[in-house]
């Protein structure tokens with residue numbers, strides 16, 4: 001069955017199309033908006049696809065407008081999907097803090113009140129949105145990679161390590177690397193998942209890296225002047241990668257902070273990384 005959607009906007013970009021689309025999500029029980037960049041190659045057939053998961057406070061729009069992905073996606077012939085970071089709307093639970101509730105779904109399926117009815121971002125990203133986009137757009141289901149920034153880097157790494165047969169390439173920009181030991185994680189996991197420590201572990205990249213790693217190479221870029229280093233805990237993930245002898249690269253980038261100026265600087269490297277592994 002092809003899932004329905006409506007077009008919010010479509011703009012030509014680097015010879016391809018930057019679209020924004022909206023659909024009624026069964027997973028979250030709300031309307032959800034996502035952006036999809038189709039490179040020029042998509043006019044002639046199916047193209048590989050890179051999932052880009054965004055960070056705290058973001059919608060589909062931040063990375064679409066600030067990450068500078070389109071130029072490289074066009075050049076390397078790869079589509080990029082920018083989903084929203086949570087369900088939204090008046091009937092949806094929220095919190096006054098910027099790092100809990102709307103804009104802060106943490107890519108988990110909440111089991112606890114008041115979050116459980118709508119906060120099902122794991123299911124949304126790994127099941128429902130794939131069904132929609134592969135049913136409606138010229139995307140190659142067998143050529144999927146995943147990346148993300150901050151909370152989205154956490155999402156990308158945990159999803160890729162959990163479903164490595166599906167996501168054939170993975171990278172992350174300044175990921176929340178050890179959420180079960182960070183104030184970016186403990187508060188949210190307690191709220192969304194309760195005291196189920198097994199569930200916390202399933203959503204912690206450092207712990208997943210220790211337990212299983214990833215069968216391919218992993219690319220992580222982290223700004224060495226990131227203002228959130230103590231919350232992100234890159235050293236925990238780097239240590240786990242070294243201990244496991246995980247193939248890949250962990251790069252501390254001197255002078256870069258947490259912003260999209262950092263993300264856009266290394267976007268070409270990441271798009272090329274994925275395009276080479278998905279070709």
Ligand SMILES: N[C@@H](CCC(=O)N[C@@H](CS)C(=O)NCC(=O)O)C(=O)O
Pocket residue numbers: 054055056057058062066098149150151258259260
């Ligand atoms: N608003 C938070 C920071 C949130 C933040 O830096 N969010 C990052 C992801 S974790 C982001 O991408 N923000 C949106 C943007 O830069 O467009 C604060 O002031 O402490």
